Amino acid sequence: MYSKKVIEHFTHPHNQGAIDNPDGVGIVGNPVCGDLMKIYLKIKKDKKRGEYIQDVKFETLGCASAIATSSMITDLAKGKTLTEAKKISREDVADALEGLPPIKMHCSNLAVDGLREAIEDYEKKK
Amino acid sequence: MxxxxxxxxxxxxxxxxxxxxxxxxxxxxxxxxxxxxxxxxxxxxKKVLKAMLPYFSRVFGNAMSLHSFGQEAVKATEKARRQTADFFGCDSDEIVFTSGATEANNLAVKGVVKAYCNAWTSDVQERAKTPGGHRMSPLTKPHIITTIFEHHCVLDACKSLEKEKVAEVTYIKPGSDGVIKIEDVEKAIRKNTILVSIMYVNNEIGTVQPIAAIGKMIKARNAKHSMFHVPRLTTLFHTDATQAVNYFECDVDKLGVDLLSMSAHKIYGPKGIGILYIKKNTPIARVQDGGDQENKKRAGTHNVPGIVGLGAALAEVQSEKLKVYPVKSSRxxxxxxxxxxxxxxxxxxxxxxxxxxxxxxxxxxxxxxxxxxxxxxxxxxxxxxxxxxxxxxxxxxxxxxxxxxxxxxxxxxxxxxxxxxxxxxxxxxxxxxxxxxxxxxxxxxxxxxxxxxxxxxxxxxxxxxxxxx
Missing domain, CATH: 3.90.1150.10 (Aspartate Aminotransferase, domain 1)
Incomplete structure (x- = not known):
């Protein structure tokens, strides 16, 4: 059902946990559909590149693909500028995971939404 | 980890x-x-598998064929039918082999409604022959009672009848303990209730439903109405016993059911075979058309190895005495x-x-x-x-x-x-x-x-x- 990559990220997620005093936080999903995701961001400013994601972590209550996409989005977003990070699409996440079952595509949507919400949260607070 | x-x-x-x-x-x-x-x-x-093996290529006849190959196959299916009837305490000709519990449940729900509609149609045609007879009352839509936590094969069969507007359905909710209350079933019975379908053991939470008590209640109501000649339809009682066969009382008389479904693969038997017990004289029309198999109640070539496996699996359950009698056990x-x-x-x-x-x-x-x-x-x-x-x-x-x-x-x-x-x-x-x-x-x-x-x-x-x- 799931690709090897999904299982890999599900069983050994990257960047899992919380960040103390995060610069931005995004909480997406809902308990009825079963997946909830929280993305934490630490943002740093660089003279040349502008603002970029220095650190990103996640906490997820959800199915295997929800956990795997959370893990993958942190990998994809880490080190990217905010402009670059906002461009990450749900297809990018699914492709990096070597595909997701069609019924689970909404989960990767969720990871992208979580990241974008966390960036917005940061930008609002600025 | x-x-x-x-x-x-x-x-x-x-x-x-x-x-x-x-x-x-x-x-x-x-x-x-x-x-x-x-x-x-x-x-x-292992025992079940051993019983089945000869019926794949050595004894391969079609159980409907008249020649010796067919007769050998029919001997095997009839033995299994007797084993099945023994288990459920009924007659051999009350057993209809199906492809599993899903088909049996579909046949029970849709077949009862179909028989009711067929009877009404022929009644109308009959009456139309006599002067003034065509002015008979319109078809009363039949009513089914089931539970909200049935297996999807019963739920979806009911929902499709509702969607086709051929039946009304009441879905009874269990208590927070996952058990249906008899009073709730009784309260839901109407003049036009032709079928009550309640699972014996819930497949997800394993809760046991009071089937024998519900059966008794339905029987009493049916008897009362016929005694006072109240124009009311007889309510049939069906149970999906798929998850119950291994451990619970399955004597159809003790349960008071008219219809009972089960499948072999939940009781250490093969997949693709099950039964619907249909009590004698129960009005039911077949939903799968074709040959004359199973007393014209289920068309399709007999799954001989499957039927043999089902009979052997039931015999095994009985002989291992895995069954328990919840009230008084003479075992x-x-x-x-x-x-x-x-x-x-x-x-x-x-x-x-x-x-x-x-x-x-x-x-x-x-x-x-x-x-x-x-x-x-x-x-x-x-x-x-x-x-x-x-x-x-x-x-x-x-x-x-x-x-x-x-x-x-x-x-x-x-x-x-x-x-x-x-x-x-x-x-x-x-x-x-x-x-x-x-x-x-x-x-x-x-x-x-x-x-x-x-x-x-x-x-x-x-x-x-x-x-x-």
């Missing part, structure tokens, strides 16, 4: 290796799998022995899990449940993740019904008990079988503890944060 996928190396425990209760230690590096999903399906018993202590062994193991499992894993709940009644079923909700854990983590450790359990695994919706059974969606998502069904050992249960619980701890760590505080948002 470090998970490595070693599925291809895994050895599946076969009944013959663990029937003695002693399982050989697996070689180093090979993970022995543990199967805790007996409500989904069971392995075919030997042996009968209770097997039932109790499974039940004791399951009780041990429930006790340890509830004690050792915090924020855990058992779904469904603790006492009115099948001896092989445990269904838990773990707070702050999602079921599919849990299932896959267990699978990676070589342990097979389930989140709900295997038939609904394609759906993302929380279990309709758990929601019907009034459980919150997030709790329903965090559920795990563990169904043990007759070959499961205490050692396997211990391995499972220890792994379960580790995995839940890990998944709760991954989830952090997100649920509370969501509600605080």
């Amino acid at each position: 470090r998970v490595k996928f070693t599925h291809n190396q895994n050895k599946l425990t076969l009944p013959e290796t663990c029937g003695s209760g002693e399982t050989p230690e697996p070689a180093i590096g090979i993970m022995k799998k543990i199967y805790l999903d007996h409500a989904a399906t069971t392995p075919v018993d 030997s202590e042996d009968a209770k022995g097997v039932f109790n062994r499974v039940k004791e193991l399951r009780n041990y499992l429930i006790k340890r899990v509830l004690k050792e894993i915090p924020d855990t709940k058992l779904n469904g009644s603790k006492t009115k449940r099948s001896p092989n079923n445990a269904n838990f909700s773990f707070a702050n854990v999602e079921g599919e993740s849990l299932l896959l983590m267990l699978d990676a450790e070589g342990i097979a359990a389930s989140t709900g019904s295997a038939c609904s695994s394609g759906s993302l919706q929380p279990s309709h059974v758990l929601l019907s008990l009034g459980i919150k969606p997030e709790q329903a998502h965090g559920s795990l069904r563990v169904t043990i079988g007759k070959y499961i050992t205490k050692k396997e249960i211990d391995i499972f619980i220890n792994k379960l503890k580790e995995i839940i701890e890990q998944l709760r760590k991954v989830a952090g505080n997100v649920l509370n944060d969501y509600y605080a948002k």
